[in-house]
Amino acid sequence: MVFPIVTKAEGPNVLQWWIEFWTVQVRCAPRALWTDKEREFTSLSFSKYLANRGILFVPTLPYSPQKNGKAKCLNQTLGDMERAMTTSCQVPHKFWHLAYISAGFIHNRLPNSRCKMSPYKMLFGR
Secondary structure: OOOOOHHHHHHHHHHHHHHHHHHHHOOOOOEEEEEEEOHOOHHHHHHHHHHHOOOEEEOOOOOOHHHHHHHHHHHHHHHHHHHHHHHHHOOHHHHHHHHHHHHHHHHHHOOOOOOHHHHHHHHHOO
């Protein structure tokens, strides 16, 4: 699932929604959250939310991109797909978020080279 946000301040609310959704729908919640100490994820209210849900908060050290490389790599891939779609179809930039959601949808249904299965199939079995 992809949740385009305009400002970083929206991040904690979207993440809380995502945690609640997956806890109910899939009966699976994250055990830990790794982040690079961004201000919006270190607020007292967000820290309390994580603690109440039993989710460990793990801030990474500054200047250690290898700790969050998978997320950055996926964001780059989805951004490249979004730009390819909007550029090739000459779609106005104001629709970037729809192309980004579509990129996430496509990415989640493409087989992973390591396990030969799509993320969607791994999660839902279909």
